Amino acid sequence: MSTLVTGIAELVTNDPTRGESPLGLIPDAAVVVADGTVVWVGSATQAPAADIRIDVDGRAVVPGFVDSHAHLVFAGDRAAEFEARMTGARYDGGGIASTVAATRAAPDDLLRRGLADLVAEMRRQGTTTVEVKSGYGLTVEDEARCLRLAGEVTAETTFLGAHVVPPEFAARTDDYVAVVTGPMLDACAPHARWIDVFCEPASASAFDGDASRTVLEAGRRAGLGLRVHANQLSAGPGVRLAVELDAASADHCTHLTGEDIDALAGGSTVATLLPGVEFSTRSPYPEARRLLAAGAAVALATDCNPGSCFTSSMPFCIALAVREMGMTPAEALWAATAGGAAALRRPDIGHLGVGARADLAVLEAPSYRHLAYRPGVPIARALDLPG
Numbered sequence: 001m002s003t004l005v006t007g008i009a010e011l012v013t014n015d016p017t018r019g020e021s022p023l024g025l026i027p028d029a030a031v032v033v034a035d036g037t038v039v040w041v042g043s044a045t046q047a048p049a050a051d052i053r054i055d056v057d058g059r060a061v062v063p064g065f066v067d068s069h070a071h072l073v074f075a076g077d078r079a080a081e082f083e084a085r086m087t088g089a090r091y092d093g094g095g096i097a098s099t100v101a102a103t104r105a106a107p108d109d110l111l112r113r114g115l116a117d118l119v120a121e122m123r124r125q126g127t128t129t130v131e132v133k134s135g136y137g138l139t140v141e142d143e144a145r146c147l148r149l150a151g152e153v154t155a156e157t158t159f160l161g162a163h164v165v166p167p168e169f170a171a172r173t174d175d176y177v178a179v180v181t182g183p184m185l186d187a188c189a190p191h192a193r194w195i196d197v198f199c200e201p202a203s204a205s206a207f208d209g210d211a212s213r214t215v216l217e218a219g220r221r222a223g224l225g226l227r228v229h230a231n232q233l234s235a236g237p238g239v240r241l242a243v244e245l246d247a248a249s250a251d252h253c254t255h256l257t258g259e260d261i262d263a264l265a266g267g268s269t270v271a272t273l274l275p276g277v278e279f280s281t282r283s284p285y286p287e288a289r290r291l292l293a294a295g296a297a298v299a300l301a302t303d304c305n306p307g308s309c310f311t312s313s314m315p316f317c318i319a320l321a322v323r324e325m326g327m328t329p330a331e332a333l334w335a336a337t338a339g340g341a342a343a344l345r346r347p348d349i350g351h352l353g354v355g356a357r358a359d360l361a362v363l364e365a366p367s368y369r370h371l372a373y374r375p376g377v378p379i380a381r382a383l384d385l386p387g
Ligand code: NIG
Pocket: 071, 093, 095, 096, 099, 198, 229, 232, 277, 303, 305, 306, 307, 308, 309
């Protein structure tokens, strides 16, 4: 069954062969989708017939957002930690342990409901693909359980057993890394596409460069793709390690040296910026303009999690990227769609060319510029297509 989506005031295709902008803009456009795939894109006046017609009545349509970094399997609440930060407390990742305790104690159904609610909340704001990490279980059974649950809502599942060293392994990081790279990896690899590590020598409970390398190399041997929480709290070794190992993504990139920027520009690792974290931890924002000027690929994601940033809104992150990091509205939208797809190494999403997955988001606005122009206003939603 085919569906014609027409009445599109402005279509963002992210197909650089269409028009002058990398966004591949088409005014007064239409899209035809069939069996979940885009089969035709162009001017509404030239659109072919289809079985069903949806008129979006002068709204803009963009590729569904690709949120390539989120921690959605958890229980508990850390609003008090946020409140303390807003009056001067520093974020150091120490609160992760409280989410681990609550998550371990939670029955499957509670975790499943929280996860489903967040995914639905994301879809209502235009997100059509989300990556979901484990990392609040930190036992063999709990990490595998969190990944099984994540796999119920997305194909983009990430094993983050190396999130922090859990309290029962305090001061025994090597022993914990042996568990992560041994029995935990064995139990989790069947449920994960990716492996990630919180590489942060500046945090007492995260992992230094050597431990991070051990975790990533073990994950690669188990067939997983690589991602790294890198340079969030300090200019540590994470970014350069990510590029050296050809990780798909180095995430955070809040503290970068010139060498880090050169490495990202020269490699195929995407720099995934998470400005909601800087907002929610009252920290300086990453230097997006330096990355873009150097030629690095940049993605934007929410990092939705109960500690450092509890937003599910990609439009909010776009607005922050524009207002606080100096990205243009076009760069920010590209980073939230095609950039996220590159960070997940997914050529089928993040654009609306023929052959792409039919992931469309509609805006209550005539132009993509309104995503940043109308901050905090819920103008984006994923379009539900028949069939
Ligand atoms: O991406 N940096 C480590 N992990 C998360 C935060 C997790 C938490 O505070 O619960 C992050 O910021």
